[in-house]
Amino acid sequence: MLEIKNLEKVYPNGHHALKDISFSVPKGEFLVVIGLSGSGKSTMLRCINRLHDPTGGEILFNGVDSTKLKGSSLRKMRSEIGMIFQHFNLIPRKTVMANVLSGNLSRTGVLKSILGIYDPEVVERAKKYIDIVGLKGKEKNRADNLSGGQQQRVSIARALMQNPKILLADEPVASLDPATSHSVMQYLKKVNEELGVTVICNLHFLSLVRQYAHRVVALKHGKLIYDGRPLEISEEWFKTIYGEDAVEVTIN
Amino acid sequence: MQKIIKRKANKQVQIIKAFILDALSWAYIALVSYKIIYEKIIIDVRYPEFAWKQPIYSLYFGIAVSIIFFFTNFSLGKGLFGLIKIDENDSATSKPFAFLGYLLIALTFLTGFYVSQVSIKEFFSANGLEGAKRIFTALIHPNWGIFEQGLFAAIETIYMAFIATAIAIPIAFILGFFAARNLMSGNKFAFFCYSALRAVLNISRSIEPLVWAIIFSVWVGIGPFSGMLALCLHSIASLTKQYSEQIESINDGPVEAITATGAHPIQVVWFGVVPQIVLPYLSYTIYRWDINVRMATVIGLVGGGGIGNLLMQYQGQARWSEVGLLVILIAAIVWTMDWASSVIREALK
Numbered sequence: 299m300l301e302i303k304n305l306e307k308v309y310p311n312g313h314h315a316l317k318d319i320s321f322s323v324p325k326g327e328f329l330v331v332i333g334l335s336g337s338g339k340s341t342m343l344r345c346i347n348r349l350h351d352p353t354g355g356e357i358l359f360n361g362v363d364s365t366k367l368k369g370s371s372l373r374k375m376r377s378e379i380g381m382i383f384q385h386f387n388l389i390p391r392k393t394v395m396a397n398v399l400s401g402n403l404s405r406t407g408v409l410k411s412i413l414g415i416y417d418p419e420v421v422e423r424a425k426k427y428i429d430i431v432g433l434k435g436k437e438k439n440r441a442d443n444l445s446g447g448q449q450q451r452v453s454i455a456r457a458l459m460q461n462p463k464i465l466l467a468d469e470p471v472a473s474l475d476p477a478t479s480h481s482v483m484q485y486l487k488k489v490n491e492e493l494g495v496t497v498i499c500n501l502h503f504l505s506l507v508r509q510y511a512h513r514v515v516a517l518k519h520g521k522l523i524y525d526g527r528p529l530e531i532s533e534e535w536f537k538t539i540y541g542e543d544a545v546e547v548t549i550n
Numbered sequence: 551m552q553k554i555i556k557r558k559a560n561k562q563v564q565i566i567k568a569f570i571l572d573a574l575s576w577a578y579i580a581l582v583s584y585k586i587i588y589e590k591i592i593i594d595v596r597y598p599e600f601a602w603k604q605p606i607y608s609l610y611f612g613i614a615v616s617i618i619f620f621f622t623n624f625s626l627g628k629g630l631f632g633l634i635k636i637d638e639n640d641s642a643t644s645k646p647f648a649f650l651g652y653l654l655i656a657l658t659f660l661t662g663f664y665v666s667q668v669s670i671k672e673f674f675s676a677n678g679l680e681g682a683k684r685i686f687t688a689l690i691h692p693n694w695g696i697f698e699q700g701l702f703a704a705i706e707t708i709y710m711a712f713i714a715t716a717i718a719i720p721i722a723f724i725l726g727f728f729a730a731r732n733l734m735s736g737n738k739f740a741f742f743c744y745s746a747l748r749a750v751l752n753i754s755r756s757i758e759p760l761v762w763a764i765i766f767s768v769w770v771g772i773g774p775f776s777g778m779l780a781l782c783l784h785s786i787a788s789l790t791k792q793y794s795e796q797i798e799s800i801n802d803g804p805v806e807a808i809t810a811t812g813a814h815p816i817q818v819v820w821f822g823v824v825p826q827i828v829l830p831y832l833s834y835t836i837y838r839w840d841i842n843v844r845m846a847t848v849i850g851l852v853g854g855g856g857i858g859n860l861l862m863q864y865q866g867q868a869r870w871s872e873v874g875l876l877v878i879l880i881a882a883i884v885w886t887m888d889w890a891s892s893v894i895r896e897a898l899k
């Protein structure tokens with residue numbers, strides 16, 4: 299489904315953030331990316347949907363090299379990849395419904411979307427996803443008045459609106475409390491298992507990693523240093539990934 | 551290694567800047583001392599002559615003096631550009647180089663008083679006080695007979711300001727996106743458009759609406775239309791600047807999120823940028839209307855129509871009671887606009 303080959307990213311300021319990264323993700327997998335702050339996790343995710351442009355290597359998405367795409371074919375590719383952010387990034391002052399509908403923009407004409415005209419079946423679909431993330435009845439609430447966990451669920455519904463083949467999640471629970479974190483992770487799991495969406499998720503907490511990941515890759519200083527099952531991460535690997543002095547913290 | 555070279559080059563630039571500042575300061579001191587203290591105060595020349603050799607000699611003098619002082623702590627430039635070490639707990643204002651700064655400020659004040667012909671004697675002369683009394687008595691006995699005429703002109707002014715603002719809004723709204731650095735730094739062409747637009751805006755903003763009104767009153771004739779055009783042009787330039795600054799300060803998150811859904815760039819702007827800027831935009835726009843009403847009264851003075859025009863006519867005929875009434879009307883308009891705009895802007899928060 300997704301194949302990353304020798305991916306390189308050098309930022310304009312000269313920082314070499316990703317060095318020769320290669321791995322592939324089969325359909326339906328729940329892949330978790332771990333690594334210290336600054337190891338390049340966000341950069342890698344953003345290269346996949348081209349919020350950042352890679353400076354080398356290939357990213358094959360369904361057999362097509364997405365690093366070469368431009369204009370409308372780039373937008374088409376992006377529309378098949380949903381993204382969830384640490385700070386939710388919802389549209390301020392808009393309702394839950396409007397935010398979820400914005401996930402469908404790539405399939406709505408420019409003029410139609412500006413005039414706010416949506417087909418009834420699109421609105422139906424939005425309602426269905428709002429229901430799936432457990433926010434039924436909140437359609438008309440302003441999204442920025444919801445709690446953090448609820449906002450993150452709105453953003454999951456927005457991503458689902460795209461009918462994504464892959465869902466990228468960049469530290470989706472890093473600004474939430476432990477209980478809410480689990481609930482949001484449960485929804486991601488549900489999306490992965492019930493809707494069959496491949497998930498690539500950056501996480502900081504190993505306890506969450508063990509619970510949700512099918513497979514783990516670890517980055518360190520922009521290099522891929524681990525690729526395997528979550529339960530196989532031994533004490534030794536843990537020290538390699540996070541440094542000698544690291545102590546594991548758990549959240550329940 | 552490269553960094554060290556860079557820092558050295560940087561220091562050289564600072565030294566040159568410091569020296570130029572010193573030389574200009576001393577040249578200014580020399581010129582002002584000669585023109586004001588020597589010519590005006592000491593020998594009291596009635597019509598002092600200006601010759602280009604005066605500033606040029608002062609510049610030579612300035613360069614000479616600053617060469618001497620540049621190696622001491624009296625160098626203002628070195629102080630300001632951080633080339634003199636100052637203890638953190640010590641204040642810079644008590645250092646020797648600050649002395650030159652004080653001298654500059656004192657001389658500038660002195661010159662200011664002389665150039666504006668400040669004279670306490672005239673302010674309190676019997677003749678002057680008599681005139682003031684006459685004008686104030688007339689002003690507090692306004693002629694209500696011209697109330698209708700004044701009100702009509704005032705309404706003209708308010709509508710003129712309104713239509714100037716209204717025409718400026720959509721134009722500035724669109725230009726605002728093109729003048730926002732964060733939206734326009736994508737490629738070279740976009741950045742060129744951004745820079746060109748910024749330059750044009752800065753130039754048109756630096757020309758006062760009063761001057762525009764004079765230009766337009768020659769172009770389209772004296773009257774409200776020329777005043778309206780002047781206000782409109784100024785509003786476009788100011789609003790575009792304020793709008794684009796607002797766009798530059800938005801949160802990138804929603805923009806990224808909408809981009810990531812595969813939306814068209816226009817949709818990204820409409821859904822990612824616009825919701826973040828509507829409220830500040832409204833607030834700026836109402837404030838601009840408020841400013842335009844005030845400016846419209848002033849612009850009337852140079853033939854831009856409205857109440858200012860009327861004021862100018864009565865002032866020319868020295869009919870102070872009529873002027874008094876117009877002053878009351880203007881105060882009422884300004885006060886009302888001020889109040890209304892602050893109430894609306896408060897409600898928008």
Ligand SMILES: Nc1ncnc2c1ncn2[C@@H]1O[C@H](COP(=O)(O)OP(=O)(O)OP(=O)(O)O)[C@@H](O)[C@H]1O
Binds near residue numbers: 313339
């Ligand atoms: N726009 C940018 N320009 C230059 N350097 C950048 C930019 N964005 C990120 N970097 C650098 O690239 C490196 C990787 O950043 P990245 O955000 O991918 O790390 P991360 O693993 O996501 O960290 P965190 O866990 O803190 O989110 C960091 O050293 C960062 O300073």
Ligand SMILES: [Mg+2]
Binds near residue numbers: 339340341468469
């Ligand atoms: Mg990150």
